[in-house]
Amino acid sequence: MAPSHVATFKLLLLTLLGSTIAAPIVETRGELVQPIDLEQPADLESRGELLQPIDLEQSAGLEPEKRQTQNNPIQLNVDVSNWQDIAEENCFAMLCRYNGQRVWQRIATQATGNSHYIESGAYLTPFQSGSLASRHTSQIDSTTVSAEEFPWRSMVSGGAGAHLFPATSAQQNRQGGSINGAYRSNHVNYGDWFRITFLNYDTNRVYCPALFSNPPDTSVCTKKAKTTLFSGFSFPGVYDFVKVAGSNPIIFKNP
Helix, strand or coil: CCCHHHHHHHHHHHHHHHHHHHHHHHHHHHHCCCCCCCCCCCHHCCCCHHHHHCCCCHHCCCCCCCCCCEEECCCEEEECCCCCCHHHHHHHHHHHHCCCCCEEEEEHHHHHHHHHHHHHHHCCCCCCCCHHHHHCCCCCCCCCCCCECCCCCCCCCCCCCCEEEEEEEHHHHHHHHHHHHHHHCCCCCCCEEEEEECCCCCCCCHHHHHHHCCCCCHHHCCCCCCEECCCEEEEEHHHEEEEEECCCCCCEEEE
């Protein structure tokens, strides 16, 4: 082959090879040669489910927490078997002072309960023997020196205007443990609404059986029915006291 032909052939060969090498082998896989825009992650956007927020409770197979409402309260079952006298006072308050109301709301924080204890006047220990005359209160018997509050201090409605009843410290301690345990076992959290049901109350008394009958029997309130309270047998309204707003020194009266 003549030198000129050889040169021409080499030039043609290089031209052909150059065009083959320049062509990217991966061009047939177009997704690999698309320009990447870091501000527009097209590949992720095309799979929209990956861009949705992840619900950790649902991912773990748990139902999201639902705050209970006044129209859909949690059932609060409270065992009163070892504080029957205070339970009867509570039933009297719900039935006769709140017209059978059993749906209440738990406070939002423990600090609110502490404030309620002060606002109700219970912190003044108005049923101690040395306070009876000055606070215008009375005991059921000499052991009822502690102040039972209803609504409970753990309720939003507690505090100012709560009804105070004389009770024993022993029953109050047992009551506190029972109520706190019921909040936990019934999953009543701070701020939740709940409906009270007492378990194991004394059916031989008056106000708990009347409250939990269907419908509630409020006639016992107008009759001022007597019931067993600690060592006494009397109408609970006699021992129902509410702090007199603005009084100085602070005194209490029957509502």
